[in-house]
Amino acid sequence: MWITSSTQQALTPTALALGNFDGLHRGHQTVMAPITRGALGENSPLISTVVTFDPHPREFFSGQRRPLLTPLDEKVQQLEAFGIEQLVLLPFTQALAHLSPQAFVEDILIAQLQARRVAVGADFCFGRDRSGTAAELRAIASPHGCEVLITPLHCQGSERVSSSAIRQALAQGDIASATAGLGRxxxxxxxxxxxxxxxxxxxxxxxxxxxxxxxxxxxxxxxxxxxxxxxxxxxxxxxxxxxxxxxxxxxxxxxxxxxxxxxxxxxxxxxxxxxxxxxxxxxxxxxxxxxxxxxxxxxxxxxxxx
Missing domain, CATH: 2.40.30.30 (Riboflavin kinase-like)
Incomplete structure (x- = not known):
C-alpha cells in the first residue's frame, strides 16, 4: 500500500474514505466498503484511498498524546487486508484547521487528490470549527463531478459503534463488546x-x-x-x-x-x-x-x- 503525508505525492485520481478511523471498527468498515478495489472494479482508474489526519485533531487541539486503538503499523495492516491501496496522512496543522469547508473540499479533495468518489459517515464534520457537514460536503463536491456517499451510523443492537464506545469497553474489561464493535x-x-x-x-x-x-x-x-x-x-x-x-x-x-x-x-x-x-x-x-x-x-x- 502506498503511504504518504503529501497530497502532491498521492496517486490519483482517487475514490476516498475520509475520517479519523482509529480502530477501523465495523462502522469504519461500512464507510470504506464503497471505495475498495473490490467495489470499484479491477478496471477502474480510481485509486482506493483512505484519507485521515496526523495527529488526531483532538490531540492537536488538546496538546496531549492520545493513545490509539490502531497505531500506524496496525492501521496499515488492517487497511491492506480490507483492500485499500493508499493511505494519505494529512498533516493536521493550524492552517488545515482554519480552512473553510469549501476550501477543504475544492483545494484538497478535488484539486489535489482528484477525488471522484468520497465516502463519509453521516456524522462526519470538517473545516473550520467543524462547521462542515456530510450534506455540505456533497453540495460542494457534486458540481465538480465528485460523487459523495454518506453512510448511516452503524449500530450494535441499540448502541452506536464508535471508537469511544470501544475504548470504554476495553477500560471496563468488556472484551466481548469491544470484539463485536471491532469485528475482530x-x-x-x-x-x-x-x-x-x-x-x-x-x-x-x-x-x-x-x-x-x-x-x-x-x-x-x-x-x-x-x-x-x-x-x-x-x-x-x-x-x-x-x-x-x-x-x-x-x-x-x-x-x-x-x-x-x-x-x-x-x-x-x-x-x-x-x-x-x-x-x-x-x-x-x-x-x-x-x-x-x-x-x-x-x-x-x-x-x-x-
Missing part, C-alpha cells in the same frame, strides 16, 4: 524484551511484551489470549496475559504486559508477537505471598482452558 479481537503487537524473570521462578515463564507507547491498553488484569508469531508456528497458541504494575512483588512505575503461553516452551526474546484478547478473567490484585500468587496463576491457566 482487540490485539496488542510488540517485541518480547527481558523482564525480571519472576514468572520463571514460579514455574510460569512469561514473555514481556513491549508495545508502542501510544497504543491504548485495556484495564489492568488477567486475560485469556491467543498468540501468534513467526516463531510459534501457523496456529494461534492459547495463553494467559497479565497487564498491570505487579503489586505483589513491590509494584512497577510502568505497566507491564506479561504473557504465559500454555503448553509451549522456548526462547522468545526479540520476537514480534501479536496477542489477541479473548476474555477478561479477573482484575489485578495483590497477594499476601508468592505462594498465593503462584496458586492463583495456576487457577488462571486452568480457567483459560475452559
Amino acid at each position: 479481537p482487540y490485539a496488542l503487537q510488540g517485541v518480547v524484551v527481558q523482564g525480571q524473570q519472576l514468572g520463571r521462578t514460579l514455574g510460569f515463564p512469561t514473555a514481556n511484551l513491549q508495545v508502542p507507547d501510544h497504543k491504548l491498553l485495556p484495564c489492568h488484569g488477567v486475560y485469556r489470549v491467543e498468540v501468534v508469531g513467526d516463531c510459534l508456528g501457523k496456529s494461534p497458541l492459547l495463553g494467559v496475559m497479565n497487564i498491570g504494575r505487579r503489586p505483589t512483588v513491590g509494584g512497577e512505575l510502568q505497566r507491564t504486559i506479561e504473557v504465559h503461553l500454555l503448553d509451549w516452551t522456548g526462547d522468545l526474546y526479540g520476537q514480534k508477537l501479536t496477542v489477541y484478547l479473548d476474555k477478561f478473567l479477573r482484575p489485578e490484585q495483590k497477594f499476601p505471598s508468592l505462594a498465593a500468587l503462584k496458586a492463583q496463576i495456576a487457577a488462571d491457566c486452568q480457567g483459560a482452558r475452559v
